[in-house]
Amino acid sequence: MDQLGIGFVAYSPLGRGFITGTAEPAGQYEATEIRNVDPRRQPGNFEKNIEAVDRLAEIAAAKGATVSQLALAWLLTRGEHIVPIPGTRSPKRIQENVGAAGLTLTDTGLKAIDEILPHGGFGARCTEGHVPTWI
Template identity: 50%
Template sequence: MAHTVQPVAAVQSEYSIWARDPEDEVLPACEELGIGFVPWSPLGQGFLTGKVNANQSFSSEDIRSRFPRFTQEALQANQLVVDLVQEIATKKDVTSAQVALAWLLAKKPWIVPIPGTRKLHRLEENLAAADLTLTPSEVEVP
């Protein structure tokens, strides 16, 4: 294992309430070895914010046009996740993006998401997710 030769400080991989592949093997290994985890695309490339819907199409320049999860069928099938995030956001009077980020922050203290933005108000919104407390049942969503 690379970590025994040169200690690994952090691992970066896609992870969100929508894309949970690292949960079975990567996150337990990170916890065991004391390695930080940096989720990229914590907002599901806009999907978890509710800004993307199943009727939307993407131009060929948009990378989402090449991802199977952004087909209309996949977006429709995954709309339940967006609805759940929105339900929690409405209940807490916050944005869906804040809920999605708070969910990651609540999982483990060594999980630090990196949402991307080009807008200062979105950066401020994202930072406010650190102050949002989710209940254990909200964190343990299926």
């Protein structure tokens, strides 16, 4: 993307609630809620994702940060063309999110994060049929 001079907006950079600790497994939402079919919330994947976030929380705590700040700081290391857009419903979360910009991640820290989530999460990001098609 740098070579093309374009940017990438990283939507749902906090894992649709996993990183903030508000995720529930599939079946815990209203019947019409799309999160009930989210592959990352299905049995087997959900538990692995929660475990991964717990491990990330240990890294964040050692830096005096939240796991949300760690995740956003990691995104900010991916290059200037990546712009995370975390959703928020409170001023407290906005302040927390902004704090990610001051968090420094070392090569060792980045490697530890990559070892915990080498593919960005357990289970597909989207359900079959809802995956974007790139031209």
